[in-house]
Amino acid sequence: MATLFVENLTVADFSYLHPKRGMVGESWLVDLELTGDLDHQGMVFDFGHIKKRIKQIIDDNVDHRLLVPVDSEHATVSERDNNTSLEWLYRGGTIRMVAPSESLLLMSGPEVSKANLTLFLMDLVQQVVPDNVAEVRIVLREEDTGTAPFYHYSHGLKKHDGNCQRIAHGHRSGIHIFENGRRSRYWEKLWADRWEDIYLGTEEDLEGTYYIEEIPHHRFRYDAPQGHFELVIPEDHCYLVDTDTTVEQLAGHIAEQLATEAPGKHFRVRAFEGIGKGAIAEAGENMPGKTHSGWLSGATVI
Template sequence: MITLFVNRLTVLDASLLDPELGLLGESWLVDAELEGSLDHQGMVLDFGDVKRRLKQIIDQQFDHRLLVPGQARNCRIETSGPRCRVELQLPDGGWLEHSSPRDAVTIIDAPAVNGDSLAHAIGDAITPQLPDNVHRLRLRLAPESIEGAWYRYSHGLKHHSGNCQRIAHGHRSRIHLFLDGERDATLEAAWARRWRDIYLGTRADLLETFERNGVPCYRFGYTAGQGRFELALPRSRCDLIDTDTTVENLARHIAATLAAEHPGSRIRVRAFEGVDKGAIAEA
């Protein structure tokens, strides 16, 4: 037997429902190991095939989706035809409701969604598609190692033609902020606290403000190319943006906000969207 490995095969960007914390955006780096015997080419599997087969399944079944723990006691899942409705009751009295096409949700057969349970679910989806000479697949999912400030956010882009239109997908992102040409770690940490585990909603998509169990809530909704999407969650877990929440607009929003808070200073923002990509804005 010999083992083939591929580090950083892909980045999986998604949102998950945490039984304790609610809606969380996350970005996982995916590493893969395939153990097997050599084929007629002297390979376990060609690297091109590894990337194509594994990444295709991850992209189609897990990426840019809401990942729901199917065994969580406080989570209720209802499917009807092409629709899926998920409701989560939080220990602190908070509540969340997500309604969308079924393809925007993946149910993970576990009490919680984490790197291990997600790796197991992805492995179950991939293994039947591997050739007979591959005897074992091992996956490792881990967040990016970040020194300094970072935040997790969820959002949806109703005008996007692809899967970014799904109302609850997300990212774990670092943030670099410069004040008068100097990087400012204190400013970065403050912004990371501001957007830690946040839902970034477009103001035009806000359907109503209401209370549930005494907790103020927002309900967002829109119709996009894939269908109707709605999301309700505590107002305290949201920040409203005047534009679509693309990373370009988020960088501009951060820059404008900081410029107003630091009049006369030059602001430069490097806002990341997940791993190794993002947008720069100045004010």
Template structure:
């Protein structure tokens, strides 16, 4: 990314696995996609009076804070996508046209979204946005910033899901934030790869919706059935309309604890005589376990 001769002569500091950003983004065919990217950072520049490019103790306080506040738990929207229709008077209310003829509508406070100067969301475009943000806040001796965004290497099944938690006091209350999550299912003490793959396919690019948040169901002009979710949280009012086929409904909130319990309960009905253990992840390295 920064491979010119001047850059190669600089001193560099690197921090791998600095943080994980869990977010959602919009895609032309996949629709609303949950994602989790691990963040690696390389800073280049001249050594300061301490003999450092940047004090490690400040890396998380400064760099991690900027990255988390800018993208984490937000909806990233590529503003140059030709199928994006924004309302001039309320720019964070928009319609996203999908290639299958259906659409997604979204409305939220400004801090819940990120407008990406690109036609589609890819790691390099998001990295450039973060690099520009960091250059504005880092000391003058730091002359280059390189962000690498990567997915966790997962052995086994995983899915991309999006949800909103209106009762959450933090940023999870945003109606469209997401994760890329592995799942482990044990049946009678043995890992069941077939069941893991089944749930990963069922929840591929899905929105996990809560019945309590449903404002209406209707048939659109395109003939598709839609579900609108609406709620008010302490950050403001949120609304999201999705094609029903892209939604998985549950009776509870969609915390990872409830998700693990829902999967375990569903499997227990299917296999009432078996011992079921579900380890459902929420992004990288965290989640919930339910045993039935």
């Protein structure tokens, strides 16, 4: 037998429900190993088919979904007419959601963990590999960012024509902030703390604020091509912006806030959306040798 491997096969960007932290955005890299006999081509499995079949089935079932451990004592879930209603009680308050069932992954077990998601994915992959593959091994891991700050956020983009429109999906994201041309761990840590386990909501989608057990909760709702979405979540786990929560607009928001909080300085922000992608924005005073238009150019996708 032989073993082939694919590192960084895909990135699973999703949110999940935690009994203490509430809704948590996450990004896990997926590594794959397949062990089996060689086929008539002298291969365990064609790399081209791995990308088409295995990456696709992982992306379709996990990426941009809310993962819910249905056996948890914190969860109450019901399904009707291709829609799912959810209630999650945790120490921070209550999370309630109504959404198309395709926007969630209901997982067996009391919690969402690397271990149970790995088993789930291995079972999925086993369905699409050829008979000569005897063993499937999957490793889920975070991006190694060293000591650099990062934050977990969840959001929804109602105008998106793909799966980003789902109201509760998320990312584990780094951030690079440059103050007057020099990288600032102070500002990076400040924003990482500010957006720790946060739900980033658009003011336009906020239907109102209500009290549940004396705790204020925001209620977001919108209609998108995939269906009707509603989310109730504790107010202190939310951060509101007056735009949609695309990474371009989030980068611009951070840069503008920094320029307001530290007047007289120039800021350049590289905000990540998960792993290896994001946007750049700049705001504040001009730096020596740079024109006004050259520095205050808004956001750029990376």
